[in-house]
Amino acid sequence: MTSSGPSMKEKLFNLAVSNIVSNAVSIGQRLNLFKTLSEISSEKNPVLPEQLAEAAGCKERYVREWCNCMGCAEIIEVNEEEKFWIKEENVDALANSCFELVMNGMMAPLLEPIDSLVECFKKEGPLGLEYSQFSNFQSFMGTMSQALHEKHVVSDMLPAIGNGIVEKLEAGGVRVLDVGCGSGFHSSLLAEQYPKAHFVGLDIGSDAIKQAKERKTKAGTIFNNLEFIECDAGKMPEIWTDSFDLVLIFDACHDQCRPDLCVQEIHRVLKPNGTFAMVEVLGSSNVYTDKSTMGSLAAMMYGCSMFHCLPVGSNCSEALCMGAMWGQKRAVDLLKKCGFPEVRVLDTPYFPINLMYCAQKI
Ligand SMILES: C[S@@+](CC[C@H](N)C(=O)[O-])C[C@H]1O[C@@H](n2cnc3c(N)ncnc32)[C@H](O)[C@@H]1O
Known part of the structure; x- marks a missing residue:
């Protein structure tokens, strides 16, 4: 045969x-x-x-x-x-x-700590890796987010969130939080588009916040409606309770050690009837289904997860170790457990590796 x-x-x-x-x-x-x-x-x-x-x-x-x-x-x-x-x-x-061209640059930053990653696999090895072990990750991620999202955040993604978000951003006076903002690509794009709204980018990484603060408008000026804060998303400032109209996350929930604490904090800092929109990696929470529905994209994303998202999201003894392919079932379960009983899952075909979860604070 x-x-x-x-x-x-x-x-x-x-x-x-x-x-x-x-x-x-x-x-x-x-x-x-x-x-x-x-x-x-x-x-x-x-x-x-x-x-x-x-x-x-x-x-x-x-x-x-x-x-x-x-x-x-x-x-x-x-x-x-x-x-x-x-x-x-x-x-x-x-x-x-x-995006397809930029993706070819993914492995160089991810392979930097490969010897330490091999140790993480071993029973007696370390739990995970630090973000700081990937010295070029933030700048690469910024380039990739731009290639993936730039053309569609304003024209397609924001209108899909609903709840009058676009009108509120245009009218101004609203506060928007970008959790795990990395080098600040998304919050800067939005701050430039909606000058009457105020944007806050939050990230645990000092190098991320440093790069974000160096971002300027396309015209080369400094943003005056955008600030960046170095902070753990699982422990946001006390004074933020009930203070944001919109909280966004772009590809930054699954690789936190405690995404549950982060979502609880998002619930706390949203105003009543405030909106939460989370852009996350496609996936079903079942590898067999992912293989048949996503094909080689699933192999790529499980691989990226193994090299980066899983080890950085496993790096403490209480970590939930989600990985990038945690998928729809686990994500919806987590959001429900952490304060958002009703979650809408939206296809985002304009973002080739993502889908979006939307919820309101009741
Ligand atoms: C995959 S990157 C995404 C960055 C950015 N949102 C983008 O799409 O370009 C994930 C980000 O989450 C941040 N992060 C991880 N754990 C965090 C935590 N506990 N609190 C705040 N940020 C965290 C990382 O530092 C990193 O910048």
Whole structure:
């Protein structure tokens, strides 16, 4: 009997190749090599690596090796004269920092503490990892959130929350909290869009808050309706009770050690009839279902969780150890237990890896 598809050895080899090519793609994105190549070349006018290196401000020898890797992997095109170009139909994906391109940069920051992660697996090993062990995580996450969410937060996500949120933000005078704000991408985007509303970004990480405070408006000025606070979401300031009209979380509940305390605190700091909207990773809370409904996206997100979300969310003895793929059932159960008896689960097809949970404080 012949089996269909590649053998396991072929599959493993292809994985190893993809891993290397993927990281090389990320180098091209970080150095603007794709964008530069798209600007200086075409099928009719292919260029030598030295021309690309010159235009990108890089060394020829390194750029030549990168071009050779990208050409052999059929990411860019190469001809017999060893000249390169990007196919017209591939320019948009390669030159414009889409989510699919940016994702190729995920593994470098996540692999930084890999030896410590291996120790975490062992029975006598540490419980988990510190955020500080991932020194480039916050800036990468900011780039990824921008690629994932920028185009749809204002136009699609906010109207989907309902409860007159868009009108309230436009009218002004409302207070909005962004929990686990990271480097502040979402709160800054919203603060710029709604200058009459006041935004607070909260994060436990000092490096996150430092980066967030350095953010400026697109025009280059400092926001005057936005503040950032270093604080544990499970223990927010006492004076915040009943003070926020809207609390948002973007991909930042599952990787807290105590997401239950965080949601209880969100309930406390919301005004009566205030709105809670949580954007979280897609998932059903059952790996078999995830495999059949999400396919390779499920493998990717369980993997990201294993490398980062699970170890940072397991790093104390009382941790709930959720992981990124905690899924809809566990998330709804947690929200119900922590003060929100009615939870709406909304599909967010414009966010490729997310869905959204919405609830009111009664
Ligand atoms: C995956 S990142 C998401 C960051 C940001 N919301 C975004 O989407 O770009 C999760 C964030 O949650 C923060 N975080 C984790 N545990 C926290 C806690 N107990 N209190 C506040 N923030 C926490 C981390 O520091 C990190 O910035």
